[in-house]
Amino acid sequence: MALLDLHFAPQLAEIEARLAKGADPAEAFRGLDDDLFALISGKDYAGHDAVKAALPDYPDNHWISNCTGNHTLHDAVQEASLFWRLAKEAYAAHGRRGPLATATVADYGAGWGRITRFCPKDAGRVVAIEPNETFHEIWRQTRVPGELVASDFLSKKKLPVSDIDLLICFSILTHASDALAKNIAKRWAEIVAPGGVVLFTVRPGTYLDLDGGEIDRLSPADKAAARSAYEAGRIAYWPYPECPSDWGVTVMPMAYLEQLFGRHFEIIGPRYFLQNHTQLPIVMVRRQGGWFGS
Numbered sequence: 559m560a561l562l563d564l565h566f567a568p569q570l571a572e573i574e575a576r577l578a579k580g581a582d583p584a585e586a587f588r589g590l591d592d593d594l595f596a597l598i599s600g601k602d603y604a605g606h607d608a609v610k611a612a613l614p615d616y617p618d619n620h621w622i623s624n625c626t627g628n629h630t631l632h633d634a635v636q637e638a639s640l641f642w643r644l645a646k647e648a649y650a651a652h653g654r655r656g657p658l659a660t661a662t663v664a665d666y667g668a669g670w671g672r673i674t675r676f677c678p679k680d681a682g683r684v685v686a687i688e689p690n691e692t693f694h695e696i697w698r699q700t701r702v703p704g705e706l707v708a709s710d711f712l713s714k715k716k717l718p719v720s721d722i723d724l725l726i727c728f729s730i731l732t733h734a735s736d737a738l739a740k741n742i743a744k745r746w747a748e749i750v751a752p753g754g755v756v757l758f759t760v761r762p763g764t765y766l767d768l769d770g771g772e773i774d775r776l777s778p779a780d781k782a783a784a785r786s787a788y789e790a791g792r793i794a795y796w797p798y799p800e801c802p803s804d805w806g807v808t809v810m811p812m813a814y815l816e817q818l819f820g821r822h823f824e825i826i827g828p829r830y831f832l833q834n835h836t837q838l839p840i841v842m843v844r845r846q847g848g849w850f851g852s
């Protein structure tokens with residue numbers, strides 16, 4: 559017998575009963591804990607066809623590893639689940655905008671919807687912002703729930719969304735140039751509601767001392783330049799030669815984040831993310847007051 563049937567039959571029966579009554583997937587899975595949701599969403603068990611049909615599919619392994627620094631499906635889903643749990647915790651601790659069940663969540667740089675797919679069971683409305691058309695297509699094919707909003711790679715264009723209560727952003731500022739980061743900061747100031755919470759990741763400063771992974775693409779001289787920029791409180795950025803000039807290896811010190819976001823956001827501080835020591839989540843809250851330009 560499968561683990562699900564052996565130990566979680568009541569939860570499955572409840573989801574199946576809700577689906578039979580015509581509940582949409584967000585309602586059918588409402589409030590389900592993240593680990594169980596992750597297990598169910600893997601669809602690696604017999605039967606329960608209605609449950610499987612209500613859940614999005616996963617894309618090919620190529621896209622899973624391409625977008626997550628070579629993670630397996632299991633690691634990619636585990637990381638997504640733990641990041642979403644951290645986001646909910648940050649919202650509960652710092653949000654001033656009412657319960658998450660009625661809140662609007664935005665996943666900024668959603669990729670193929672790895673993290674986004676966890677949000678609808680807990681949030682009121684879910685918006686996924688993503689510039690890459692290939693991911694838009696994967697999104698449609700795999701039936702990820704939520705509203706997909708096409709953005710531009712430089713984050714220059716205003717977005718047709720506003721009043722976001724919780725914005726999550728995993729592994730975008732880990733790649734952004736100074737110009738792109740400044741555009742992103744403008745977009746967030748426009749779309750996040752006063753009192754709204756933002757949880758985004760940067761590379762920790764220790765990333766520059768690591769061996770292995772993409773930091774090895776920097777020459778010793780590049781690394782030394784990155785370290786002195788970081789130590790001086792500036793962005794350390796090395797553009798990927800194969801990419802447009804605003805995307806590469808990025809490490810942002812806290813002093814830089816203060817300059818980038820401090821006018822519109824109160825930076826609460828970093829959280830340690832045991833799951834992945836190359837990602838440092840930062841929590842901040844949108845300050846009161848309107849948007850006054852750049």
Ligand SMILES: C[S@@+](CC[C@H](N)C(=O)[O-])C[C@H]1O[C@@H](n2cnc3c(N)ncnc32)[C@H](O)[C@@H]1O
Nearest residue numbers: 625666667668669672690711712713728729730
């Ligand atoms: C490393 S992937 C992370 C995807 C997703 N957040 C996740 O953790 O699975 C980086 C994503 O950022 C997107 N991206 C690139 N430039 C962006 C921009 N200016 N604004 C928002 N997303 C961007 C890419 O298309 C890609 O989907």
